[in-house]
Amino acid sequence: MKCADCLESLGPFIDGELPPDEAALVEEHLKTCADCAAAHQRLVATSSQLKKTLMRYEAPDVLKARIRASITEAARDAPDQPVMVPLPRRSAWQRTFAAAAVVAIVSSGLTYAVVNQRASANPVEQEVLASHIRSLMPGHLTDVASNDQHNVKPWFNGRANVSPDVPRLDSLGFPLIGGRLDYIDGHNAAVVVYTRRQHVINVFSWASPGPTEQSGVLSTSNGYHLIRARHNGLEMWIVSDLNESELRDFARMVIPPR
Protein backbone atom coordinates (compact mmCIF):
# COMPACT_ATOMS: atom_id res chain seq x y z
CA MET A 1 0.00 0.00 0.00
CA LYS A 2 1.22 3.49 -0.88
CA CYS A 3 1.30 6.28 1.70
CA ALA A 4 -1.23 8.33 -0.29
CA ASP A 5 -3.69 5.43 -0.30
CA CYS A 6 -3.10 4.80 3.36
CA LEU A 7 -3.72 8.45 4.31
CA GLU A 8 -6.86 8.48 2.18
CA SER A 9 -8.18 5.43 4.05
CA LEU A 10 -7.31 6.53 7.58
CA GLY A 11 -10.69 8.20 8.27
CA PRO A 12 -12.84 5.19 7.35
CA PHE A 13 -10.24 2.93 9.00
CA ILE A 14 -10.64 4.75 12.32
CA ASP A 15 -14.44 4.71 11.97
CA GLY A 16 -14.36 0.95 11.31
CA GLU A 17 -15.92 1.40 7.89
CA LEU A 18 -13.29 -0.29 5.73
CA PRO A 19 -13.83 -3.81 4.37
CA PRO A 20 -11.67 -6.27 6.38
CA ASP A 21 -9.14 -6.82 3.58
CA GLU A 22 -8.56 -3.06 3.13
CA ALA A 23 -8.35 -2.57 6.89
CA ALA A 24 -5.72 -5.29 7.09
CA LEU A 25 -3.65 -3.52 4.40
CA VAL A 26 -3.83 -0.24 6.32
CA GLU A 27 -2.87 -1.97 9.56
CA GLU A 28 0.07 -3.62 7.85
CA HIS A 29 1.23 -0.30 6.37
CA LEU A 30 0.95 1.50 9.72
CA LYS A 31 3.34 -1.04 11.27
CA THR A 32 6.04 -0.26 8.75
CA CYS A 33 5.56 3.48 8.00
CA ALA A 34 6.34 5.94 10.78
CA ASP A 35 4.86 8.93 8.87
CA CYS A 36 1.50 7.29 8.32
CA ALA A 37 1.49 5.90 11.85
CA ALA A 38 2.01 9.43 13.19
CA ALA A 39 -0.80 10.74 10.97
CA HIS A 40 -3.00 7.94 12.28
CA GLN A 41 -2.23 8.88 15.90
CA ARG A 42 -2.99 12.55 15.25
CA LEU A 43 -6.26 11.68 13.59
CA VAL A 44 -7.34 9.38 16.42
CA ALA A 45 -6.56 12.08 18.98
CA THR A 46 -8.33 14.80 16.97
CA SER A 47 -11.34 12.64 16.31
CA SER A 48 -11.73 11.74 19.97
CA GLN A 49 -11.25 15.37 21.05
CA LEU A 50 -13.75 16.54 18.45
CA LYS A 51 -16.35 14.02 19.54
CA LYS A 52 -15.91 14.97 23.19
CA THR A 53 -16.23 18.68 22.38
CA LEU A 54 -19.26 18.20 20.17
CA MET A 55 -21.01 16.07 22.75
CA ARG A 56 -20.67 18.83 25.30
CA TYR A 57 -22.54 21.41 23.23
CA GLU A 58 -26.25 21.49 23.85
CA ALA A 59 -27.99 21.70 20.46
CA PRO A 60 -30.60 24.45 20.35
CA ASP A 61 -34.23 23.35 20.39
CA VAL A 62 -34.84 24.32 16.80
CA LEU A 63 -31.89 22.29 15.51
CA LYS A 64 -32.91 19.24 17.59
CA ALA A 65 -36.42 19.44 16.20
CA ARG A 66 -35.19 19.62 12.61
CA ILE A 67 -32.95 16.60 13.13
CA ARG A 68 -35.76 14.62 14.78
CA ALA A 69 -38.18 15.53 12.02
CA SER A 70 -35.71 14.46 9.31
CA ILE A 71 -34.92 11.19 11.12
CA THR A 72 -38.65 10.47 11.48
CA GLU A 73 -39.24 11.27 7.81
CA ALA A 74 -36.34 9.10 6.65
CA ALA A 75 -37.56 6.23 8.82
CA ARG A 76 -41.08 6.57 7.43
CA ASP A 77 -39.88 6.64 3.82
CA ALA A 78 -37.90 3.42 4.27
CA PRO A 79 -39.40 1.52 7.18
CA ASP A 80 -37.27 -1.60 6.68
CA GLN A 81 -34.00 0.25 6.22
CA PRO A 82 -31.81 1.54 9.01
CA VAL A 83 -31.38 5.31 8.71
CA MET A 84 -27.99 5.85 7.14
CA VAL A 85 -26.22 9.13 6.76
CA PRO A 86 -24.27 8.90 3.52
CA LEU A 87 -20.55 9.44 3.94
CA PRO A 88 -19.02 10.18 0.54
CA ARG A 89 -15.39 9.22 0.14
CA ARG A 90 -13.54 12.38 1.01
CA SER A 91 -10.39 13.45 2.74
CA ALA A 92 -9.61 12.05 6.15
CA TRP A 93 -10.35 15.42 7.75
CA GLN A 94 -13.75 15.74 6.14
CA ARG A 95 -14.54 12.20 7.14
CA THR A 96 -13.58 12.88 10.73
CA PHE A 97 -15.93 15.86 10.86
CA ALA A 98 -18.69 13.84 9.23
CA ALA A 99 -18.25 11.03 11.75
CA ALA A 100 -18.40 13.48 14.63
CA ALA A 101 -21.59 15.00 13.21
CA VAL A 102 -23.16 11.55 13.06
CA VAL A 103 -22.30 11.02 16.72
CA ALA A 104 -24.08 14.28 17.55
CA ILE A 105 -27.16 13.30 15.54
CA VAL A 106 -27.35 9.83 17.04
CA SER A 107 -26.97 11.30 20.50
CA SER A 108 -29.82 13.72 19.82
CA GLY A 109 -32.01 10.90 18.49
CA LEU A 110 -31.34 8.81 21.58
CA THR A 111 -32.37 11.68 23.82
CA TYR A 112 -35.65 11.91 21.94
CA ALA A 113 -36.29 8.18 22.34
CA VAL A 114 -35.59 8.44 26.06
CA VAL A 115 -37.96 11.40 26.37
CA ASN A 116 -40.66 9.47 24.57
CA GLN A 117 -40.28 6.27 26.51
CA ARG A 118 -39.70 7.73 29.92
CA ALA A 119 -42.66 7.16 32.21
CA SER A 120 -42.73 10.41 34.13
CA ALA A 121 -44.01 10.34 37.67
CA ASN A 122 -46.24 13.27 36.71
CA PRO A 123 -48.45 12.60 33.66
CA VAL A 124 -49.20 16.31 33.21
CA GLU A 125 -45.49 17.06 33.11
CA GLN A 126 -45.13 14.37 30.47
CA GLU A 127 -47.94 15.87 28.36
CA VAL A 128 -46.50 19.36 28.64
CA LEU A 129 -43.04 18.12 27.66
CA ALA A 130 -44.43 16.13 24.71
CA SER A 131 -46.30 19.22 23.55
CA HIS A 132 -43.13 21.31 23.84
CA ILE A 133 -41.17 18.82 21.73
CA ARG A 134 -43.98 18.54 19.17
CA SER A 135 -44.12 22.34 18.92
CA LEU A 136 -40.50 22.38 17.76
CA MET A 137 -41.28 20.38 14.65
CA PRO A 138 -41.68 22.43 11.48
CA GLY A 139 -45.00 24.26 11.31
CA HIS A 140 -46.17 23.40 14.83
CA LEU A 141 -44.86 26.27 16.91
CA THR A 142 -47.50 28.98 16.49
CA ASP A 143 -51.09 29.31 15.28
CA VAL A 144 -50.73 33.08 15.41
CA ALA A 145 -47.25 34.36 14.66
CA SER A 146 -46.66 37.87 15.92
CA ASN A 147 -44.19 39.75 18.06
CA ASP A 148 -46.95 42.13 19.19
CA GLN A 149 -48.81 41.21 22.37
CA HIS A 150 -51.81 43.23 21.07
CA ASN A 151 -52.22 40.62 18.33
CA VAL A 152 -51.46 37.56 20.41
CA LYS A 153 -53.56 38.18 23.52
CA PRO A 154 -56.89 38.87 21.73
CA TRP A 155 -56.28 35.89 19.44
CA PHE A 156 -57.05 33.57 22.38
CA ASN A 157 -60.50 35.15 22.88
CA GLY A 158 -63.14 32.60 21.96
CA ARG A 159 -60.47 29.97 21.29
CA ALA A 160 -59.13 29.19 24.74
CA ASN A 161 -61.24 29.62 27.86
CA VAL A 162 -58.46 31.57 29.51
CA SER A 163 -56.84 34.86 28.64
CA PRO A 164 -53.20 34.57 29.58
CA ASP A 165 -51.02 37.59 30.23
CA VAL A 166 -48.76 38.30 27.28
CA PRO A 167 -46.09 40.63 28.61
CA ARG A 168 -43.73 42.32 26.20
CA LEU A 169 -40.24 41.15 27.09
CA ASP A 170 -38.16 41.71 23.97
CA SER A 171 -36.22 44.57 25.54
CA LEU A 172 -35.20 42.04 28.21
CA GLY A 173 -34.00 39.53 25.61
CA PHE A 174 -37.09 37.34 25.42
CA PRO A 175 -38.86 38.25 22.17
CA LEU A 176 -42.45 37.13 21.76
CA ILE A 177 -43.06 35.10 18.62
CA GLY A 178 -46.72 34.14 18.88
CA GLY A 179 -49.30 31.84 20.40
CA ARG A 180 -51.09 28.59 19.75
CA LEU A 181 -53.76 26.33 21.17
CA ASP A 182 -53.00 22.96 22.66
CA TYR A 183 -54.80 20.28 24.59
CA ILE A 184 -53.23 19.26 27.91
CA ASP A 185 -54.67 17.10 30.66
CA GLY A 186 -58.22 17.46 29.31
CA HIS A 187 -57.98 21.26 29.02
CA ASN A 188 -57.77 23.69 26.15
CA ALA A 189 -54.44 25.29 26.86
CA ALA A 190 -53.31 28.69 25.69
CA VAL A 191 -49.64 28.62 24.79
CA VAL A 192 -47.62 31.82 24.49
CA VAL A 193 -44.31 31.36 22.73
CA TYR A 194 -41.14 33.31 23.43
CA THR A 195 -37.53 32.76 22.44
CA ARG A 196 -34.17 33.36 24.02
CA ARG A 197 -31.36 33.24 21.47
CA GLN A 198 -31.93 29.85 19.74
CA HIS A 199 -34.09 28.48 22.56
CA VAL A 200 -37.87 28.26 22.41
CA ILE A 201 -39.86 28.92 25.59
CA ASN A 202 -43.46 27.68 25.69
CA VAL A 203 -45.75 29.15 28.36
CA PHE A 204 -48.83 26.96 28.88
CA SER A 205 -51.91 28.16 30.76
CA TRP A 206 -55.27 26.58 31.44
CA ALA A 207 -58.05 27.23 33.88
CA SER A 208 -57.44 25.63 37.25
CA PRO A 209 -59.54 26.80 40.14
CA GLY A 210 -57.86 26.52 43.49
CA PRO A 211 -55.51 28.45 45.67
CA THR A 212 -52.46 30.13 44.23
CA GLU A 213 -49.43 27.97 44.85
CA GLN A 214 -45.84 28.87 45.30
CA SER A 215 -44.41 30.18 42.05
CA GLY A 216 -41.73 28.38 40.17
CA VAL A 217 -41.53 24.71 41.09
CA LEU A 218 -38.81 23.48 38.78
CA SER A 219 -38.31 20.01 37.41
CA THR A 220 -35.85 18.77 34.82
CA SER A 221 -36.43 16.05 32.31
CA ASN A 222 -33.82 14.99 29.77
CA GLY A 223 -32.29 18.41 29.40
CA TYR A 224 -35.57 20.32 29.45
CA HIS A 225 -36.54 22.50 32.38
CA LEU A 226 -40.18 22.81 33.39
CA ILE A 227 -41.44 25.43 35.81
CA ARG A 228 -44.94 24.98 37.17
CA ALA A 229 -47.11 27.37 39.13
CA ARG A 230 -50.75 28.01 39.90
CA HIS A 231 -51.50 31.69 39.58
CA ASN A 232 -54.71 33.75 39.28
CA GLY A 233 -56.87 30.69 38.64
CA LEU A 234 -54.45 29.38 36.01
CA GLU A 235 -52.28 26.31 35.95
CA MET A 236 -49.09 27.46 34.24
CA TRP A 237 -46.13 25.55 32.88
CA ILE A 238 -43.02 27.12 31.37
CA VAL A 239 -40.87 24.75 29.33
CA SER A 240 -37.56 25.20 27.56
CA ASP A 241 -34.09 23.81 27.15
CA LEU A 242 -32.79 27.22 28.13
CA ASN A 243 -30.47 27.12 31.14
CA GLU A 244 -32.13 27.02 34.53
CA SER A 245 -30.96 30.43 35.72
CA GLU A 246 -32.26 32.35 32.70
CA LEU A 247 -35.50 30.36 32.68
CA ARG A 248 -36.09 31.28 36.33
CA ASP A 249 -35.50 34.96 35.45
CA PHE A 250 -38.07 34.60 32.69
CA ALA A 251 -40.56 32.86 35.00
CA ARG A 252 -40.33 35.71 37.52
CA MET A 253 -41.44 38.12 34.77
CA VAL A 254 -44.26 35.92 33.46
CA ILE A 255 -45.50 34.64 36.82
CA PRO A 256 -44.90 37.51 39.21
CA PRO A 257 -44.33 36.39 42.80
CA ARG A 258 -47.21 37.14 45.15
Ligand SMILES: [Zn+2]
Ligand atom coordinates in the same frame (compact mmCIF):
# COMPACT_ATOMS: atom_id res chain seq x y z
ZN1 LIG B 1 3.03 5.54 4.72
